[in-house]
Amino acid sequence: MTMAQALNSAMDVMLARDPNVLIFGEDVGYFGGVFRVTEGLQKKYGRNRVFDTPIAEGGIVAAAIGMGVNGLRPVVEIQFCDYIHPAFDQLVSELSRLRYRSGGQFWSPVTVRTPCGGGIHGGQTHSQSPEAVYAHVCGLKTVMPSNPYDAKGMLISAIEDDDPVIFLEPKRLYNGPFAGDPEQQSGRWDAHPKGEVPDGYYTVPLGQAEVVVPGDELTIVGYGTLVHVAVAAAREAGVCAEIIDVRSMMPLDIDTLAASVKKNGRCLIVHEATRTCGYGAELSAQIQEACFWSLKAPIERVTGWDTPYPHAQEWEYFPGKKRVLEAIRRIMEIA
Amino acid sequence: MTMAQALNSAMDVMLARDPNVLIFGEDVGYFGGVFRVTEGLQKKYGRNRVFDTPIAEGGIVAAAIGMGVNGLRPVVEIQFCDYIHPAFDQLVSELSRLRYRSGGQFWSPVTVRTPCGGGIHGGQTHSQSPEAVYAHVCGLKTVMPSNPYDAKGMLISAIEDDDPVIFLEPKRLYNGPFAGDPEQQSGRWDAHPKGEVPDGYYTVPLGQAEVVVPGDELTIVGYGTLVHVAVAAAREAGVCAEIIDVRSMMPLDIDTLAASVKKNGRCLIVHEATRTCGYGAELSAQIQEACFWSLKAPIERVTGWDTPYPHAQEWEYFPGKKRVLEAIRRIMEIA
């Protein structure tokens, strides 16, 4: 399955299992979403359960909050995460805090799915990665899968979770793995081990990082599209790097990260988002706190630049194989 | 002058100097603002220049953007920074990017003033500190003064700046310095050297940190209310700490910070905001990157917890003297 199909399958499974699950968002109903992730679901489950909405992200989230309070389990799509901002207040002041502020009386198990990341020539409003902002907001869980298997298992976990989840989907991976080289065609998920996805119900727990490639010279920590870039860059560098897919930004599985960095003494963090106050800053701070005495070289970050995501200079903006490779070499050179 | 008066004076000076300066926001006109920061300005400059608005933070910022494009220099107040979220999209998708996306054709020199921080028993919606979120957004400048002198000079700089500025005002400092001990009365600004504020025009540049107390055993990096807490805690610890007021989160004056940490080899970061992905993470990451070879101990962060700001447990939430003191001792104990 592709990642888009895996996500579709997760919703299909949950719609079938739980009558309280509803799916809605802009163009997700009849049309099946601009990335076709909800394709066929309205036809299968009816307009009562899978439907279109007004273009009002704040209204979508607010309505979902109210539905969740009234016993439903809404799964909403924000068409691009660049358009999640009108819902910011509902997400950070309301959804995230309802359980806390009501002393546990009220809560709303909303899942917010939204495509993130660049690499599709989408320019500054179809390319962003907002994970750091949401990881900063306590009460929300924020996750990002990097492959179809995780995508399905994590989405099912998110829908079943009684806490609200911001579920970020790297859109560049929907239809194939991508190692960050725009000159090369995207790969195919059906040729990738993580493209093998069971049809039925299974879960991948939230809050757990995964060691994607074991290694003992360097630890590379990333998530989403950058996991694939890191794998390709490490291979090309000929460095035996341990590559870890964070998967869940909040809560973060710091133990898996720290164990690796303690072992290897060198750490590179990669992400696509803007550098300053990006999630890499938190990763760097926590790894430094946990592994200070093991570090043989400064922890480095390779990230998007502190500029909006440009249209024409996309591949200079994107932290691709070349920049990751350079950083690996720099870190490994330190004696 | 108190900090509230210093801010008022900054606006007074700028209203007098530049007919394009306008002040508006909820209750800022006739009433002079719920913290009295705009008191008297409508009376002095007329309703055309200082006026009330609908309760619509997104509308306030949007209108300011349009005015700025049309040659004015709007200074808007968001009554509490906890209520800035409805304006999030206008701030991060619009105000911050206008110059960039229009290739420099259009820009809007809006200053957004907003009270931040806790310590006034305001509970979760009158106490937050959102600096990390805005520092993550390229195109915005984000600053926070910690005393009346800086407040006035930096606000004048912000208003004159042709880039948009998020100007965060630690509300606990409006009427007196506060060293983080709720049992003690707030201090008085007129007894504090930084409470001496010239009546007329002067500026304090944005983008520059300040060494508040020089020292050679440890560097403590903070901003806003926590600067005062750090000073008190270091004094009580009897440690010769260099205390640096960051003042400007974006752009950050990393050179001043790095020079100090390279010299001292130990670094403590303090802030009131939620820990994960707080601005302290970026400080930690950058200081580690710049000073790795000088560090004698892990960089520590003392921050608000990863919970909403509670009402009853305010002083357990607030990173007060006791917690800062403990951290200082921990860091100094490392051989």
Added chain:
Amino acid sequence: MNPLTGKLHIPDAPFRPGQHADYSKVTLPAAGELERPDVLVEERLIRHMPYSMIRVLDTEHRAVGPWNPNLDVETLRQGLRFMLLTRAYDDRMMRAQRQGKLTFYVKSTGEEGFTVAQCLALRPGDMLFTTYRQPAAAIARGAPLVDMMCQCLSNSRDNLRGRQVPTLYSFKEVNFFSISGNVGTQFPQAVGWAMASNYKGEDHIASAWVGEGASAEGDFHYAMTFASVYEAPVILNIVNNQWAISTFQDFAGGEHCPFAARALGYGMPGLRVDGNDFLAVYAATQWAAGRARAGKGATLIELYTYRAESHSSSDDATRYRPVDDWQNWPLGDPILRLKQHLIDLGEWTEERHLALEAELKQAVMDAWQEAVSYGTLEEGPRPPVAAMFEHVYKELPPHLIKQRRQLGVEP
């Protein structure tokens, strides 16, 4: 450029401190004048209604016209009782705030009437999304006074574990939704709640309130749009009490038309009601609820009233408006009006009124004694410190366990 030549239109309040509270611009139809359309009426036939006003109690305190809900005396007395209890509660709590027992308080004086009337016109299964200025809703739904007080005191028995400033109540057991400190946000949430009720095939409806000031937030538009598009069974109420802190309603759009007219742009019935007229509010709410339960969707109700007191304990209204403004409010005090109506019906007397006031004052005092016995914020006992880390998530994640440990508190 000379700013003085500018002609920016900036509304102003009709009166300011030192001036006479002049209500000559407030034009009101007579009680009983406006017709009462059928509950199932098509919206296009009632587009004039937002510009008029539903009034039942006339200047002689008689119930007149087609909107008279013809309530039984028990309901009227019940309403009066809840209104008086609310006023007594407010007075006690504001005094407590002045004595330093509460960090903050918001009074609802002069606005008890519509909340009580609406709660009585709704059913217990209907969910209430109130503002901070509606303790009457908790009271009318039967939330114990002691529990309300404990919330305001952030004490050991606070059902919110000390997490909210006073008056941001939450009482799930009586379908009273948790109040947010951010104004307006709950308006569209109520619509989602109502949609779920529909989805589940239940006939509970939702009722939500927003201040006229907060109606300028985007959330208002979301609520109206979603309620209209999905025909959600919800009553959306704008409490037009003329002020938003120091800001007159003209700054929210009230200068150019009534707030009830907002309904027109969504093809939704818009009712404008004398908010200090218990009977009119009851009737309008009953109409809207009946319509919602009949599957005809949402109604917008503007409750036209006046904020009698300062915005909150942190505010001093005399800085921006005359001291006698409420005294001169042409629509009076909802309590006095209902009381007089009952007296004129021969179903109430000054003596019974005084006795009831004394009884309720005593009840409030007793509740207060009990509440403070569970602690105050200043002196404790407060909720345990460990509670700070709970309910952020359903289960405590590792990083919060660690932070709790760092703070040195055990669960």
Added chain:
Amino acid sequence: MNPLTGKLHIPDAPFRPGQHADYSKVTLPAAGELERPDVLVEERLIRHMPYSMIRVLDTEHRAVGPWNPNLDVETLRQGLRFMLLTRAYDDRMMRAQRQGKLTFYVKSTGEEGFTVAQCLALRPGDMLFTTYRQPAAAIARGAPLVDMMCQCLSNSRDNLRGRQVPTLYSFKEVNFFSISGNVGTQFPQAVGWAMASNYKGEDHIASAWVGEGASAEGDFHYAMTFASVYEAPVILNIVNNQWAISTFQDFAGGEHCPFAARALGYGMPGLRVDGNDFLAVYAATQWAAGRARAGKGATLIELYTYRAESHSSSDDATRYRPVDDWQNWPLGDPILRLKQHLIDLGEWTEERHLALEAELKQAVMDAWQEAVSYGTLEEGPRPPVAAMFEHVYKELPPHLIKQRRQLGVEP
């Protein structure tokens, strides 16, 4: 709980692929029917207008009724020319997209008319806040075609330095405001711009457009509220082209009333106009502009039209609507209607029309040749990489200088 018993009301499109495009629910008043009130009329006297429609061109292509702007022939021919040029431009650019020269494109087919009419009814000093579907505005304002194309190509001469996806133009020199990728956001910005115009004592007004779909955003409500409260000299236009990507206008509130009726809730005139009738749109815009310049504040105009093509090059409308829907649209094609009107006036011929089409096609082709000579995104030359770091701030801060150095590019 059985979800099948639920009665959630979910609107549906009136027709879907394979079905006949049935417009029987579209009820239209005859051309010339609606009266034209004075520009200074009080809003309360024209509250019926949103429910009707301003139409001038009748079924025989004659200009009839009080809204006939009585334009001189030169203006009509000018309008026709801009419309045709826009259509030729759109066609060329979409072809370029299909050939892989552009990453993305948005056509405005069928919607050229209202934009051109409005631009001609406004003055050059009035600021335009358009959507991505209004290249006609740039064209009518005289932005060079080559510059428009270079923006879409993100090439070395792109005035936006390669920073925006195609069609998000910005032309300050002709008072055409930078278009945002986030829908709706510019609606309230236009109000602020207009307020500043007032403040400065200038008589420039602003005109802003939003799709009917995007009108559900909070920004719409902000714009309406601020425009109403401060009586800003702005024209706020909702382009109701029936679709928002795959979503029918009923999901934005169109099922229950016309979008123009939104104006009523803000005490603002609301006009509903046949958006494919050049004369009607011109007249309505002239009315609103005159009103704004006379200090009477904002007008909301609903431009009733139909999106002829897919949403964008990334979309395929045949997946969610019939192939012949536009062909059957009862209000036709704005170009054909104006053309026929001119022909009937004896001021135009089929031959001249064909000649003009050929001339404009050639002009577009020439411009295209020139534009690609400055590069394409795929093959370059593109804007310099260093440009990525510029204009984030007015001056490059130290961290961006450092990042630029890390990327290995020199300024």
